Each structure stands twice: as C-alpha cells, then as structure tokens.
Amino acid sequence: MKPTLTQEQRLTWKMSQRLSQAIEILQYNGEELLEFLEQHLQDNPLLKWDKSNLPISGGELPISGVPTAEEDLYTYLKDQLLELSLQDGRKAIVEYGIDSLNENGYLDNDLEQWQQALQVEQEQVQHALSIIQSLEPAGVGARSLQECIVLQLQRKECPSFIEHLVEHHLEWIADDDRFEIMQAYEVNEQEAREAIEAVKRCHPRPGLQFAPIKKDYIVPDATIYHKDGRWHVDLSYLNTPSISIDQTYANTSIDDVEAQTYIQDKYRHANWIVMAIEQRKQNVLAIIEETVHRQVPFLESGPTFVQPLRMREIAFEVDLHVSTVSRAIRNKYVQTPHGIYPLKFFFQQGVKSRHRTETSSYTVKQWLKELIEKEDKNKPYSDQKLRDILEHTYGAYLSRRTVAKYREEMLLPSSTKRRSKKGRNT
Numbered sequence: 001m002k003p004t005l006t007q008e009q010r011l012t013w014k015m016s017q018r019l020s021q022a023i024e025i026l027q028y029n030g031e032e033l034l035e036f037l038e039q040h041l042q043d044n045p046l047l048k049w050d051k052s053n054l055p056i057s058g059g060e061l062p063i064s065g066v067p068t069a070e071e072d073l074y075t076y077l078k079d080q081l082l083e084l085s086l087q088d089g090r091k092a093i094v095e096y097g098i099d100s101l102n103e104n105g106y107l108d109n110d111l112e113q114w115q116q117a118l119q120v121e122q123e124q125v126q127h128a129l130s131i132i133q134s135l136e137p138a139g140v141g142a143r144s145l146q147e148c149i150v151l152q153l154q155r156k157e158c159p160s161f162i163e164h165l166v167e168h169h170l171e172w173i174a175d176d177d178r179f180e181i182m183q184a185y186e187v188n189e190q191e192a193r194e195a196i197e198a199v200k201r202c203h204p205r206p207g208l209q210f211a212p213i214k215k216d217y218i219v220p221d222a223t224i225y226h227k228d229g230r231w232h233v234d235l236s237y238l239n240t241p242s243i244s245i246d247q248t249y250a251n252t253s254i255d256d257v258e259a260q261t262y263i264q265d266k267y268r269h270a271n272w273i274v275m276a277i278e279q280r281k282q283n284v285l286a287i288i289e290e291t292v293h294r295q296v297p298f299l300e301s302g303p304t305f306v307q308p309l310r311m312r313e314i315a316f317e318v319d320l321h322v323s324t325v326s327r328a329i330r331n332k333y334v335q336t337p338h339g340i341y342p343l344k345f346f347f348q349q350g351v352k353s354r355h356r357t358e359t360s361s362y363t364v365k366q367w368l369k370e371l372i373e374k375e376d377k378n379k380p381y382s383d384q385k386l387r388d389i390l391e392h393t394y395g396a397y398l399s400r401r402t403v404a405k406y407r408e409e410m411l412l413p414s415s416t417k418r419r420s421k422k423g424r425n426t
Helices: 007-027 030-043 073-084 088-099 111-118 122-133 145-156 160-168 170-174 178-185 189-200 206-210 257-294 296-301 311-318 322-329 361-374 383-394 400-409 421-425
Strands: 047-050 222-227 230-235 242-245 333-336 339-342 350-353 357-360
Touching: 007 257, 007 322, 030 047, 030 257, 073 088, 073 122, 073 206, 073 322, 088 111, 088 122, 111 122, 145 160, 145 170, 145 189, 160 170, 160 178, 160 189, 170 189, 178 189, 222 257, 230 257, 242 257, 257 296, 257 311, 257 322, 311 322, 350 361, 357 361, 361 383, 361 400, 383 400
Parallel strands: 222 333
Antiparallel strands: 047 242, 222 230, 333 339, 350 357
C-alpha cells in the first residue's frame, strides 16, 4: 500500500514545523534575530516593527564589542558530550568519530575502519555513531547526502513518506517534480510542494555552518551590571524587538474568499511570530539571570573565580529541557564588568577539590598556566610535578593525563620543549 497523509498527520506536521522554527529562533543571536524579522516583515503585511528603541547613528545600527573567533565544529560537538556524562572509554570512541568527520560534518571512515582503529566491538562503534548523530547541528555524522537529510527530517517529525522520497527519489526533489511525487505517494500538490520545501530547508553540509566567518566584532546580547545591591540583566535592543500585528488589515471585512483566506493565514503567522519572539526573550532572560545567580564570584572577583556549572542545573531551575538551554546559549555574548564573554564560557566543567567541592576547569587552567610561567626554565615542571603542585597548593585533584590535556589545550609545550637551551646543555 502506498503511503498517504491523514488530516491529523498534516496538522501534526504543521505543528512540528512551527516547533522547529521556534527552536531556530531560540538559537539566533541578536543580529540574526533582526535579519529573521526583516525577512518576515517583507513577506507578511500584518507584522509591524516599532524601531523607535533602536539606537540609530548615521542611519546605521552601531557595531561595538570585542574581536572574536568563531567556534569550530569539533569543539562544539565535544562540548556537547560533557552534558552526556559518558564513561571515559565510551567517550573516547565518540571523540574518535568526531575527529573523523570532514569539514562538511560527514563521516569519512566507515564503521569497520573505526572499529579496527580502536579495537572495539561493532556495537560500541554503532552506538557511538548514534550519539554523534544526536548532537547539534542536525545531520552531522551522516555518511551520505540522503542520510544527512533524513537525520534532519527525523527531528522535524515530517510525514514518513518524505524519508522514503529522499532515500529513493532525491532527483525528484532536485527537479521540483511534484507530479511524480503526487503519483508515487498519493498526495495532493500542496503536500508534494511542502515535501520539496521541507527537504530544501535541510542543510546539505551541516559542518560548513562552522566555517570561519570574517567578522571583526560582536555585539553583546545582554549586559550584566550591579545596582542597588544586586546584579541585573538587560537584554540588548537586538533581543527585544517591538513586534506587533497591524490591526488595520486584521479587522478589515473582505468579501473575496481568497483574499480573506490570505489575510487569515498571514494573521496566524504574524501572531505566531509575536509569541515565538516573546517566548524566546523570556527563555533567554531566565537562563542568563539564573546563570548570573550562579556566577556571582566571577562577577565580583573576575574570570579566575568562574564557578563549575552544568547546563542541566540551569535547565532544572528555569524548567526547560537541557537541549533548549544548549540552543539558547549558542552564539550569544554578554557584557560583564570584566569584559564581553560568550555565554557558554560560564558553563565550566568541574574539577574535584578539597572539602568535597569542585573548582572550574578554567580556574585550574589559569593556575597551571601561572605555574609554568613562573617555573625555572632550566628545570621546568613535568606534568606529574604540576599535578602534585596543583593538589598540594590549590587542593585540585586531577590526573597527570588531565594536566597534559589542559596544557595542550592552552598550547603550552611539554617540559622537554620548555627547557631553555642552557638547561639542556647542562
């Protein structure tokens, strides 16, 4: 029997599309949100944007901030693993798979090569691949264009026939051949058109979203400041656009059925845009405010005092799913008394320390960096010695391997390479 769409399935798909779009809006930083609005304002005459709160200078929006570098795909994927609490052995298998991805986000090695390289069971590799394919961005870890698109469609809960269409008749999508789709899957022209549009909205090379972007400055999405004895958060004008519905069109009585249907559709869409942006504002604000509450030592004393913090802790406090928090902090920056920081900077892995407490990995790295800077260059500390000093002086408990990892992440050479020429000759 050929697959068909029921009215309930069509409704579910449309609801899923709205959910998917809401997630995309949540991920936007302030500048991306304004670009999104500009596009929809052109398409929907019922949307109104009051720009009176935008600071205008010479007809342009001001650009301020500090120089920044874009995050690469591999770091972004590995950072997500921290939230999964994987055992070291399983994590190593997943990280090997991440390192095997090409710049497009596709897996170059086949599973057998992966298995042989690590001398592990096939089931372990298959499970590791499923973990990678569950990460953001959707479609990463695919082994073909078809699989890449299907992985993205599965998150949008599209009608099942579209997956079959992609796997067996991708050329129909490329040729915009609605007739073939209608015949093969017994759907109407609107459903065929929506299927084609759903596929074309998928990113064929998700890894390229992390290609270096030539951008010299960033605009902070929020400002954190101290006033009247407490810390406050103000979202930037970029994140609080004043959007409303133009009631002139909405309340107009129209006899033409087609025009009336058009206005009703645009009204529903405009109403959804207004609600989605307001929900985004509330979520982002709640996440930043709770983060500020947890990071008061940083705000009062500086970066070295940043606290260990996991996304799931914030998710619990603000009653959101951890994946929502992950998306909300993506590509967003905050102005603090100590400069502009990526919001994700405040989510630090913890290192066990004295009195059953934890110290942030960033703080430990700064201690490590300071020890190396002040060491005797003729007799530099080995990683084991550094580990011992960190434990006895700062009460930080970590392995020699972790010390080496932190050192390499900060691009600090080994003790052999740090030893001065004079020291090597003695």
